[in-house]
Amino acid sequence: MKILMVTPMPPQSQAPGAIPLVLHAELTGLMQHHQISLVTVAGLEPGEQEAVNRLASVGLDVRAVRRTQPQGWQRWQRRWSLASYWLSGKVPWRTVWFWESEVQHILDSLLAEKTFDLIIVEDNAMGVYSYRTNTPLLFTEHEVRRPRPIDKAGLRQSNLLLWILKEADWARWLHYQRSVWRKFDRVQAFTQRDAEAISTLAPEMAGRVRVNPFGIEIPSPTDVEAQEQDTILFTGNFTHAPNVDAALWLGQEIMPLLRENCPGIRLWLIGIYPPPEVRALACSDIQVTGPVPEIEPYFSRAALVVAPVRIGGGMRMKVLQAMALGKAVVTTSRGADGLATDGRRPPLVTADDTFGFAQAILRLLSDDSSRRELGRQARLYVAANFSAQSYANRIETIYAEMQGARS
Template sequence: MRILMVTSMLPYPESMSGGALVMYGQLTGLAARHDVTLATFAGADPAEEKAIDGLRASGIDVHYVWRSWPVGIDRWRLRLRDAIGWLQGGCPLRTMQFYDPRMQHLLDRLLNEQRFDLLQVEDNAMANYGYRMQGPIVLTEHEVRPALSSDPRDQLNANWIGRILTNAERRRWHQYQRAIWRRFNRIQVFTPRDAQMIRTMAPELAECVRVNPFGVEIPAEADPSGEEAGTIMFVGGFGHPPNVDAALWLGSEIMPRLRAYWPGVRLIIVGSHPTKAVEALACDDITVTGRVPAVEAFLRRAAVVLAPLRTGGGMRVKVLQAMALGKPVVTTPIGAEGLANTGGRLPLAIAEDAEGIARTTAALLGSENARHALGCRARAFVAQHHSWPAYAQRLEAIYAELQPVSANAT
């Protein structure tokens, strides 16, 4: 098949963005069996120019709109423009940030000059473009956003202005999602919860939704001799609010309990763009690294990896990455969402509150055999159910449903 894949960010293996890594896995899996053209934004990181060369060398036809990360006064001008646009318009802020007339021009040119069998759109922020496509179109919903938050912290932690703006933004997402979903022949989601949310918000589209847990690269297994005794780790990009909440909860409520259970424990928080509140967690036994050249090298040092997520939707790529390395992972029910349902017990340690996470983590720190056993089961599970080829094969099954379909989307 000839596939045009549209992404909101450049998919490449060194990215700190979980979304970009998911897209890269999908892109790689599809490119192994199909003729894939990529239309994307690039420029957020200096390494992306080299990454584009690597993608092209692998046989992928890459087209991009270059948007460098604004700094200084340009950053404040951009924020002001977005704020004014948000007040004047009716779309969610994130969709405005990803709309660029140059991207629309690129898409028009590609769809006019070439014939594709299928169009794959990654991220609902990219669903706002016009796609003059004669053929099936698939949307990947990386995170479905509900109209109202079920998390009471959203109301408790914000001032009254913040609550008004947050609720207004959620209403915009509700209206926007319902409108754009109708433009696609299939909607791919990663978790049953996201699928159910779409079916609840837009019952008429229930038959278009498919659950397909994403995949990750299966790296060489971590050498146990490389782990640092008593070291636990959290990895996540802090442009994603659920990761900020998880890091703050870990530092303020879980670590004090862990210190009592396991004196000498050390926490490393890894991820780009940490907020000031996350940076303020740094102390003698907590390190906040910011962006690092290679996440995998840090994960290999961890005795236990934590993912104490309390909010958000979709799947957590960093959880799968740690499992693929053979690392024991302690997470929450939300952090474990989307993993393939095999009818058996998931190879994760799952706890719902700070006390449970601390006790579970301390127990793993105290038993090398328990860490090794859980890590081995996790790695085997990911290799079987969440590798790139397994993910791409499930996606191809979705594509196969659409071969007789001919749709016009604008």
């Protein structure tokens, strides 16, 4: 097949956030049997410009809008442009931030000059564009934003104007998501929870939603002998609110219970842009690193990986990544979303309350044999069900169904 992928950022095998890793696994899996063209935006985040160069160097047809750091009056011009777009429109700020008018020009010219068998549009930020074609359109919803009550607690933590803007922005998500989903022949969600949310929020989409958990490029396993006793790791992009909530729950409520029963315990919190409240957790046994050049050495040294995520949707790359590396994982039921296959529970430990989460950590830290066996089973499970090729195969199945519906 000739496939066009449209992504909000370049696929990367090493990145501080989950989306570039998901995109890279998808691209790797599809490139095995298909001809891919890529339209993307290369911003100022670490490695994005270099990623475009690497993809082009291996012969991929890449059409990238390259952002540069505006200087002087251009900086104020961009800020005004973004603010005007948000104030005059109905789209959420995240979409405004990713918007580039040049992307629409590239799409229009590319669809006029080339014929594709399938167009895959990744993330709701790219759903704002027009796709003027009769080619089957598949949209990937990375995370459904659900309506919620007004966040009165947030008012106590920020100034009034900022709080009003955040609440107004959140209120835009329902209408915006519906308008995006309706453009596409099929919408794939990573978890059953998100698929059901789409069908609930937009009942007319129920017949077009499919569950397709993302894949990962299977890395070499970590060296079990490199594990450091009583060291636990949480990693995440801290621009994402669920990761901030997880870090605060871990540092403020779970760690005190762990200290009582395991005095030598250490926690690493690793990820870009930790906000002040996360940085404030740093102490003698909690290290807040910020971004690191490579995450694998930290995975290797950690005795246990934890993902105490309580809010948000989508699937957790941090969990899948740890399992693929052969690490034992403690997470919540929400953190394990998307990992069950054919009725089989994934080989990890889940707990949804503070005491239960702490006890699960303590049990695994005290039993080297069980912890290592859990990590071994986790790696086998991911390799069998969540490889890059497995993900691509499921996309091919959805495409075949789309073709059948058209015939």
